[in-house]
Amino acid sequence: DVKVTQSSRYLVKRTGEKVFLECVQDMDHENMFWYRQDPGLGLRLIYFSYDVKMKEKGDIPEGYSVSREKKERFSLILESASTNQTSMYLCASSKRDEQYFGPGTRLTVT
Amino acid sequence: QQPVQSPQAVILREGEDAVINCSSSKALYSVHWYRQKHGEAPVFLMILLKGGEQKGHDKISASFNEKKQQSSLYLTASQLSYSGTYFCGTEYPDSSYKLIFGSGTRLLVRP
Numbered sequence: 001d002v003k004v005t006q007s008s009r010y011l012v013k014r015t016g017e018k019v020f021l022e023c024v025q026d027m028d029h030e031n032m033f034w035y036r037q038d039p040g041l042g043l044r045l046i047y048f049s050y051d052v053k054m055k056e057k058g059d060i061p062e063g064y065s066v067s068r069e070k071k072e073r074f075s076l077i078l079e080s081a082s083t084n085q086t087s088m089y090l091c092a093s094s095k096r097d098e099q100y101f102g103p104g105t106r107l108t109v110t
Numbered sequence: 111q112q113p114v115q116s117p118q119a120v121i122l123r124e125g126e127d128a129v130i131n132c133s134s135s136k137a138l139y140s141v142h143w144y145r146q147k148h149g150e151a152p153v154f155l156m157i158l159l160k161g162g163e164q165k166g167h168d169k170i171s172a173s174f175n176e177k178k179q180q181s182s183l184y185l186t187a188s189q190l191s192y193s194g195t196y197f198c199g200t201e202y203p204d205s206s207y208k209l210i211f212g213s214g215t216r217l218l219v220r221p
Contacts, residue, residue, distance in 0.1 A: 004151075031207050042112070042197055042213040043152070050207065059210065090151065094207060097142070099199075101151035 003027070004102035006091055012108045019078040021105050023091030030095065032074035034058075034066065037088040037104070049074055081109045111135055113200045115212035122188045122219045130183040130215045132198030141174055141181035142199040142209055145192075152197060155183075188219045 007022035025032065031050050035043040035058075045058030047066040055066050063085060067075045074093075078085055086109045092099040113134045120128050132141060140159045144152040158174035158181055169186040185192055195216050199209030 033208075035211075040213055042115075043199075043211040045208060045210070048208050056208070058208065096207070097140075097157050098154040099142075099144075099152075099209070101153075103151050 004091060004093055004100050006089075006102040006105050008105050009103060010106050010108075012110065013078075013081050014110055015082060017081050017109075019081050019107065019109075021076040021078075021089055021091075021107070023074045023076070023093075023102055024072055025074075025093040025100070026072065027093060027095070027100065028071065029093040029100075030071070031093060031099075032068065033092040033094075033099065034064075034074065034076045035090045035092065036060070037090055043090065046076065081107075083109050085109050112210055113198055113212045115196075115198055115215050117215060118213070119216040120218070122185075122217070124190060124219055124221055125187050126219075128185045128188060128217065130185075130196050130198075130217075132181045132183070132200070132212055134179040134200050136179070136202060138174075138176070138179050138181075138200055139203045139205070140201040141172075142201065143172055143181075143183050144197045144199065144211075145194045146197065146214075147194040155196075185217070188217075190219050190221065193217055193219045 004025045034046040048056045049068045065077045089105045091102040143155040146152040172183045174181045195214045199211045
């Protein structure tokens with residue numbers, strides 16, 4: 001059974017903190033994605049990685065960075081969390097077409 | 111640019127039909143459809159490739175009109191389990207597997 005796991009379901013951080021969101025997939029997929037989901041805005045792509053150490057900016061990369069040191073792991077980093085980064089964060093992976101999503105991390109920045 | 115989905119929300123009685131549309135202002139390579147149930151992760155339904163093909167998944171089917179840069183998702187004889195939010199994800203010729211998702215259509219099927 002294919003699986004994408006995310007390190008936390010819920011996370012509460014303070015403004016200015018550095019935040020790490022981890023995503024792991026067990027399907028040997030080349031592509032991995034980070035989205036944020038906000039009501040009425042759908043899923044917006046933050047960053048995308050198509051191979052180890054390779055990354056591309058998505059539509060809303062400002063305030064975020066990513067790391068992919070191993071094929072199965074893709075990390076999203078908020079260098080200095082701000083309240084407008086309060087959101088649901090979804091990780092996904094794919095080989096070609098179908099993206100498999102993780103359960104999401106609901107991040108609250110206070 | 112984000113594709114436009116319509117309607118934003120729809121309420122059906124069990125057994126009724128619905129159509130969800132997804133329109134792009136740019137030429138598309140493919141359209142992907144996902145369903146997200148409340149509190150769960152989005153799940154892939156189907157992909158439509160350039161060429162106007164129509165696909166089906168149970169009683170859910172979709173079409174892709176290349177001229178109009180539009181895809182439509184058809185839900186026939188809706189079941190309670192169809193409730194959720196439907197997202198289209200558009201892929202463009204130069205986008206390297208990246209999808210741009212619409213804002214979603216909330217579907218509620220009532221008994």
